Amino acid sequence: MATQRIEVSKTGDVSVVRFRDRKILDEAVIQELGAELSALVEFDNRKAILLDFEGVEFLSSAALGKLITFDRKLKTAQGRLKMCGISPGILEVFQVTKLNKVFDIRPTAAEAIAAF
């Protein structure tokens, strides 16, 4: 599937997803992002997925909702999700909403990949 919102690469068994958008807040962008992430599980059958937020400056609560939905879908498929490269501002959003307890967040891609 051609992707507009994400770039996907592979490091061993881990699919590393990076985001083309620096600000993830537009509703249409969030919907497309959700669809592209879902396709990784539904069509590509990927099980180990790392979301690398390097370069992402802004994330709205609607985007958080999509991440939660994606995490649930991946877990249902017996997959695992980790995140890395989250900016201090966005990390505070995860902390304030306590989503840092839901998601496995690591400082760097190397640390996240090693933890799979």
Added chain:
Amino acid sequence: MADEFPADSWRQSIDLPSERGSSRLVTDPLLEQLGLHGWSPDDVFAIHLAAEEALVNAVVHGNRLDPAKTVHVECRVSPELVRLEITDQGEGFDPESVPDCTLEERLEAPGGRGVMLMRSFMTRIEYNAKGNSVLLEKRRGDKPTAG
């Protein structure tokens, strides 16, 4: 309430259409003014986040994307204080009725975090009695509060 803004502070008064993406009519000039007034990246992030959440709530939940309705926004920026007043034409709601999204049983709910984020990242947030208008204020240097 005494006006805490200097006479030459920036202000914007605009009526937004109730359509997705209209928030940028407020946030684009707001972000530019925050930069011109020397606000820190942390404060800019906080204000942008809260403004975006409030504007989307007004358009999507307040006005239900009704093209016949608008969202009125008053915005003021000074070097020390930012104030936004966002009013939709909906029926209003009780902000106290929004469930706590940090409770264990609600952590994985896909929505319901907007009001909480606004409260955490702004210095002050007040709804009117009807619940269709929200006042957001940010004082320079205030830190967000982790819930």
